[in-house]
Amino acid sequence: MSISVQTFILGPIQNNTYLVIDEESKQAALVDPSTPSKQVLDYLESNTLDLRLILITHAHFDHISGVHWFRNRNNRAIPVAMHALDLDLWRDGGGSKDFGFELKPGADPDFLVSDGQRIPLGKNFFRVLHTPGHSFGHVTYVADHDRMAFCGDLIFHHGIGRTDLPVGNEADLFSSIREKIFTLPEDTILYPGHGDKTSVGEEKANNPFL
Numbered sequence: 001m002s003i004s005v006q007t008f009i010l011g012p013i014q015n016n017t018y019l020v021i022d023e024e025s026k027q028a029a030l031v032d033p034s035t036p037s038k039q040v041l042d043y044l045e046s047n048t049l050d051l052r053l054i055l056i057t058h059a060h061f062d063h064i065s066g067v068h069w070f071r072n073r074n075n076r077a078i079p080v081a082m083h084a085l086d087l088d089l090w091r092d093g094g095g096s097k098d099f100g101f102e103l104k105p106g107a108d109p110d111f112l113v114s115d116g117q118r119i120p121l122g123k124n125f126f127r128v129l130h131t132p133g134h135s136f137g138h139v140t141y142v143a144d145h146d147r148m149a150f151c152g153d154l155i156f157h158h159g160i161g162r163t164d165l166p167v168g169n170e171a172d173l174f175s176s177i178r179e180k181i182f183t184l185p186e187d188t189i190l191y192p193g194h195g196d197k198t199s200v201g202e203e204k205a206n207n208p209f210l
């Protein structure tokens with residue numbers, strides 16, 4: 001009944017793209033596909049996994065640049081999930097213009113998630129936490145049973161997300177971390193958008209920004 005995680009480091013900003021696998025059903029969800037990646041497709045194929053879902057923590061370009069490519073593999077549309085408050089950012093190319101280029105992310109996500117929602121993967125599920133601060137519609141996907149949380153650019157190993165970009169808000173970031181992430185069990189593993197994984201307990205004790 002448990003799930004496992006495969007990490008792929010992709011793209012120029014070294015993003016973590018996570019493949020989350022429900023071991024029993026072999027259903028998989030891809031979190032924040034940063035770039036097109038043959039490596040991920042090969043992994044899916046050689047492990048006979050069924051990619052069912054693309055989960056977006058937030059719409060910054062480095063987290064969504066691979067969505068269009070993965071979404072339309074093998075003539076089968078893979079549904080994309082994201083929070084409605086990041087739709088403007090998505091449609092504007094994920095902030096790419098601020099970095100000197102223009103990303104066209106493709107059609108809007110297929111379904112919009114909200115705080116508290118449960119998204120099934122096999123017999124497991126992800127619980128959605130709305131965790132704004134780095135962007136308005138930033139969410140964290142929590143797999144409670146396996147004590148895992150995919151937290152995008154909200155909190156990193158001994159770091160926190162930027163709030164100086166146009167969609168950032170420092171007060172929101174701190175309350176998202178304190179009220180949503182730090183109320184999870186301490187042994188919950190945090191899988192951030194960049195850098196090493198960590199845990200709730202480690203960041204509570206040793207994160208210098210908090």
Ligand SMILES: [Zn+2]
Pocket residue numbers: 058060134153
């Ligand atoms: Zn970001």
Ligand SMILES: [Zn+2]
Pocket residue numbers: 015060062063153193194
């Ligand atoms: Zn990022």
